[in-house]
Amino acid sequence: MSTSALGPAAPRIPAELKVLIASAFIIAIGFGIVAPILPQYASDFGVSAFAVSAVVSAFGLFRLLFAPASGKLTQALGETPVYVIGLLIVAVSMIATAFAPNFELLLIFRALGGIGSTFFTVSAMTFLARKAPPRIRGRVSGAYASAFLIGNVAGPLLGSGLLVFGQRVPFLVYGGALVLAAGFVFIMLRGTRLEDRNNKDTRERATLAEAWAQTSYRAALTSAFANGWATFGVRNSIVPLFAASAFVGGGWVIDSSQLAGVALAVFAAGNVAVVLTLAKRSDEWGRRRPIMVGLTIAAVATGFLGLSPEPWVLLALSLIAGAGTGLIVPAQQAAVADIVGEGRNGGSVVSTFQMSQDLGGILGPLLAGFLVDYLDYAWAFGITGLIMLIGAAAWTAAPETLPSKTDSDP
Template sequence: MTTPDARVRIPREIWVLIAAAFVIALGFGLITPVLPTFAQSFGVGATASSVVVSAFAAFRLLFAPAGGRLIARLGERPVYLAGLVIVAVSTGATAFAGSYWQLLLFRGLGGVGSVMFTVSAVALIVRLAPPSIRARVSSAYASAFLIGGVGGPVVGGLLGGLGLRVPFLVYAVALLLAASIVFVFLKDASLRPREGAPVLPAMTVRDGWRDSAYRAAVGSAFANGWGNFGVRNAILPLFAAAVIVDRSLDAATRETHQSLVAGAALAVFAVGNAVGLTIAGRTSDRLGRKPFVLAGLLVSGVFTAATGLASDLPTLLAFSAAAGLGAGSLNPAQQASLADVVGRERNGGPALAAVQMAQDTGAIVGPVIAGTMVDHGSFGLAFGVTGGITLLAVLPWLRARETHEVVRAR
């Protein structure tokens, strides 16, 4: 049994990963507001521009099993570094794409590197985090992404005014900077078991599926990928351009305003997310995981559905901030619940990879379906269905067990 203890310190290795996560998120936020608009500059519609977002997740999904085997063979550090470099090179190439199909290919290849460093980092955090502060560690890691995500979209919107290709070049440099941080401050020995140490038994997907909390986490990961990693990044910039920005402006001014509005909406979503992460990260180690997962799904689902009804910038920003608050409440509690299920005595790689694959599947399917709904229906329909998917993920969590040992023992 564990008790939350504020005096327990986050290990140094995790702080290095947190610092790298901040740089990665800052760079990713640069390209998020301009990617759909950049795709549409090649003369394609909402569906095709959404496919560019889905391609990144699709390559992540396809390469996830091979990435897990690479980690087992080479260790986390070299795979993490190689992943960052791959994403940096592919992002730099994206800036020079001469056609929609080149853009699709270069962006998709970035997903290969992304899954390499993501799975490496998550596996390390689960293994290195002290049990009594699992939610706090998950919150700190996720907060690094979100703090970077607050500034990234705003800066990306401003850079978009200099040209839609500029943010991709800046992001490539940011990724190389993150790789340098990990290369310098993490030694190989600190990321691998000591020679002669016993090999931890692997937790398979079949093992995890016997646990109601694991099954519920797979469902909420899929919904989170669909809504917050897929549809929000793919459709919100298009929604801002079509509904919020004044169409009477000249083309150059409209393009600048579109980037700024989309960047502002994504930034306030990140601010709300950071607030939710802070609250859930500190209190779910005391009160349990389920309350924050359920509240997060409900708030995120309702305000995501409402986003399509926004007709002006203040309303869009308010709905985005509220949806971000819900998503932020969900993530650390869900991550800590998974860590509770796996424990420190098992290698959770296969089971954790399956949850990541569920999230990536949602991020692939969601933008394509939502883009089709926009082309043949409306933005309101796309956001409404997305919110409904998130609300459906509440059902398995209602029957899932509470994984926190202290709360269960009361």
């Protein structure tokens, strides 16, 4: 049967996006290295669970505060320069974190890292929305998410192993990885960087008012908030503390401090397994259904984490929660790209979406840390599961964003 009989072949992922995907993998390895260690590192300063959570929330708060600026900078300078600058800012903050002499400076260094993080995150999402052909947006989003997730599987395990060299070493390794990623993008996308710098952006801009008028965009903001609360907030702050404290002296095959890294790695493994196998299906099934199903699965698994009687139950629930999140992220990113539209500058639309996710990542750890201090872990995880269910409910009244075949590129 001829190709024409089957319809036009799907376009390939552009080379420029492959560079960004490779960079995402380098970043993710470094992030995965420090993720299970940071809460324990902060806790060693003798502070409460709420204070430890504030370290994660401060990072998210500065991402939120600088998200509008990142959108404007992306529109003014182009995606590539803002991406490289963001990576270098986070690299400096990580190296400073390694040598923080007290909790107050640790909090400041992590907060400053949030500025660079929002720079490279918003610029990358804008770049993906502009360059990804509509017919393969789900596949592109899935490939980008997979790069992060594969790194997040290996990173926590590597970070746990690096602990034998001291708690500072993982932060220095992450800082070095970010410098490598910045150099890689600077060299490989030099042509794009020069184009961004020398050519005025004449693309039509997708306005925030236009996006807000769509029910699907408001649903995306709600589900992004829920996902940020659970995945980028509570999971990176409370899960490591729970794993390190709830099973002390349990006689398991690894000690409790290493269990934190394994729990995050297992979550990432479930996440990447689903993304690699099902992410491209959002280009066939649509965006709405994977987001709703994924949030529901992740909500149930996360809600019961605090009741885990044994380490293996914690790991099993982490695996299921990761699988549910694997359905959410690619479909959600593709939905925002659909709303922006091909070839349009969506800096403000993307940055607002990112702000919603960051707001969840700020409030989630703070409330969860408060609940841990005054109630227990079961309450912290239970409320988190409820927030994710609210995110799923937001999509029940939202229309599908996947462009029709007539709107797709030929």
